[in-house]
Amino acid sequence: MRFPGFDEPWKAIHLSDVGEASSGFGFPDAYQGEETSEIPFYKVSDMNLPKNIKVMQQANNYVSQSTVKKLRVRPFFEDAIVFAKVGAAISHERKRIALSPFLIDNNMMAFTPKQKEDLEFIYHLFQKIKLSKYSQVGALPSYNASDILDIRTFYPTSGNERKKIVTILSLVDNRIEKQSEIINNLKKYKRGVFEAIFSRKLRLVSKEEQRDWKIFKLSDFASRIIRKNNGTTDIPLTISAQYGLIDQRDFFSKVVASADMSGYYLLRKGEYAYNRSTSNDYPFGSIKRLELYDKGAVSTLYLCFSVNENVMVNDFVKWYFESSQWYRSINEICAEGARNHGLLNVPTDGFFNTTHILPTDTKEQTVIATFLSLIQEKLEISQKGLNKLTELRNGLMQQLFI
Template identity: 30%
Template sequence: MTPPESRPAHVYVGAEADGPSTDTSKISLSGWRRVTIGEIAVVGSGSTPDRTKDEFWNGDIPWITTGEINYGVVEDSEEKVTHKAIEYGLRLFPAGSILMAMYGQGATRGRIAELGIQAAINQNSCAIICNSEVVSKYIYYFLENNYNFIRGLSNGGGQHNLNNGIVRELEILLPPLPEQRKIAAILSTWDDSLSTLTRLIAAKRQQKRALAEQLLTGQRRLNGFEGEWETLRFGDVFIRITRRNIEGNEHALTISGTHGLIDQREFFNKRVAASDLSGYYLIRRGEFAYNKSYSAGYDFGAIKRLNLYSSGVVSTLYICFALNRADADSNFYEQFFEANLLNEGISGIAQEGARNHGLLNVSVKDFFELDLPFPPPPEQRAIAAVLSTLDDEISALDRLQASVQEQKRGLMDALLTGRVRVNVEDA
C-alpha cells in the first residue's frame, strides 16, 4: 500500500503493509487491541561523541551504527566508545531493545535488529524499549513484517528519513501476552532455521573457495593426475573479441560481481548505456568480458562469462575474449576467473588513468601477455566438474533459504494480523 500524503496522528500498519493483505474488520480478534508504539515502549535516540576527543573513542563499550542494524541479534560493534563518553551524556540502551535504522536511501532505512548486549547507538537510529505488558520479540516481528510500509512514512524533502515521532505513532495489533509469546516463539523457530541455512551456505562457500584455490593453481591434484602444468600467455589461450554491434542488438550488459554479465535494466532498473549502441562490442553466449577501467575496489578483477543470454553488448571499455584453443575447457577458466586468481597479475599491469581521475586502466596488450596455467585438458575438465558440483550444492541451499524466507513472510502476515490464531494452552 502507498502511504497517504497526509496521515492521521496514529498510523495503523497492521494488515495494510506490503504483502498479503487482510481485512481485519472481518476477523474475530477477541482480546486483541490496537496500541501505538509510544503507549507500550520508550523510544530513544543515540548520538555520536565528539570525534576530535580521543578520550571518547576506542574504549570497550559497543557503539552501533545504522549499517550494523540488519535483522537478527546485534552482539558487537565495529567501533567502541569509552566510559568517559557515557559520563558526558551518551546514552546506553539495555539488551533486548529493538533497534531501527532511521536514515538511508537504500535498503537500510526501516531495518531493525534486536540488541543482544548493552550498547550505545548513533543518532541515525533509534531504540525501542518495550514495557512489561508486551513481548519485545513480538514487536520486533511486527515491525519486520511492515518494513516497506514504515519506510514509506519517512519525511520528505532532500532526504527521506524516519524519526522518533513517526515510530511512536505507529499503531499495531497487540494480542494478549500468552499469544504474543506463542507467535514470537513460532517465528523464532523459522529464524533459527534461516540462521542454520546461512551458516551452512557460508561454510559451503568457504569450502569451495579453499578447494578452488588449491585445485586451480595445482597445489592439490585430483586422483589420477600428475605431471607439470604448462604456463601460457593469456593470448595463447584466448582471442580478443572486437566485433561491433552491426546487428542492432539492444541488450546492453553490465558486470555484476554476484550476477555476472547481466542486462542493465535488470541490474539498475534502467538502461544506463548510450542511446546509440552501434559502437558497442557484441558478445555471444560463452564469451568473456572484463571491464579494463574500474574504480579502485569496485569488482576489481571481475571477469565474467556470458551465461544468461544468447548475446548482448558491452561498452568498448571492456576487454572481450573467447577461447582460442579447442582443447581448453571454458568451465575451468570460468572457475579460475571466479576465484579471482588473475587479480595479482592484473594489479601488476594496472596504471592510473591520465585523463580519468580515480580510475585505473589496464592495457589490452599487457592483459593478453598475462600468464595463465594450462593443465592437461582432461584435468581441466575434472577440476571444473568438482567445482561445479559445489556450485550446484550452494545454489540448492540458496533456493532452500529463499523458500524458507518466503514461507516465513507468509506466516508472519497470517499470525500478526490474527488471520491465523495460535493455541496458547501450552504457551
C-alpha cells in the same frame, strides 16, 4: 491468518499503550559508569545498519571494550528493543548492554515493552510497521521517541496468540540464520578451494596422472573478439558480480547503453568480456563468460575474447577467471596511478600478453572444472533455499499481522 481458537478482534492502540521509548539523556538508568566491564558492550558492528549510513559506520571504531570504563555510559537493563534513529529495529536484548554516549546521543533510541514477555512480539511488530511514514523531514529518515510512541497499530488481545505468532516467526528466523551460516561457510570453503587449486597446493588427479603446469600467455588460448553487432541482437549486456553478463534491462530495469548498438561488440554464448572497472569485490576488474543468452552486445570499452578449446577447456577457463590468481598478471601491466575514476588502464596488447600458470592436461582441466561446478551448484541450491525461507517469512508477516 489466525491460529485455531483465537477469533477475538485485534485492538487499535498507540505504541505508548504497550511500551516506553527513550533516547539520548532520556535513557533509563543513566549514570557515570565505573564498573561496566561486566556489561556486554554494544558496538555498531553488532547491528545490521545500512551501509550508506556513514556516521554509524564511523562510530564503529569510536570506542572499544577496553576503554568503555573510561566513558560515561548509560546501560539498558534487559528487555529493550534497540533502534537506529534512521528507522530500523535492529536488536532486541534480554541482557544488560552498554552504549557509548556518542551512539546514544547521535544515533540510538530504545523501546521498552511494559510487559517483558511481549519483547519478541513487539520486535516483530516493528518490522511490519512502515516507519518511513513517521520520519522527520531530512536527508535521511529520522525518528524521535515521541514519533515512535505516537504510532497507531493493531495488537492481539490475547497474550497466548502473541506467543504463538512469536513461536512461528522465531522458528523461521532461526532457520534463516542457520541457512545463512551454511551459505557463508560454503563461500569460505569455495574461496579456500580456489586458492588451493590454482596455487597447485591441491591436485585433483592421482599422482601418476599429474603433469606439470606451465606458463601460458592469454593469447596462447584466447583470441580477441572485435566483431560488430550491426543490429544482430538488441540485448545490451552488463557485467554483474552475481549474475555475470546480464541484460541491462533485467539488472538496471532500464537500458544504459547507447540507443544505437550497431557499433558494439557482438558476443556469443561461451565467449568472454573483461570489464576493467574496479570494485571492492573485483579490484582488478572482472572477466565473465556469456551464459544466459545465445548472444548479446557489449560496449567497446570491454575487452572480449573466445577460448581455443584445443588448448584449454572452456569451463576450466571460466572458473580460473572466477579466482583471484589472474590478478597478479593484470597488476604487472597496470602503471602506478593508472586507476582513473575506477577504470583500470589495461592496454589491449598488454592484456592478451598477460601470463598465467595453468595445467597443460585437458583431463586435469576438466576434473577441476567439474569439481568447482559442483561447489557452485551446492552454493546456488543453498541460496535458493534461503530465498524461499525469506519469502516464507515475508508471507507470514503479511498474513499474521494486520
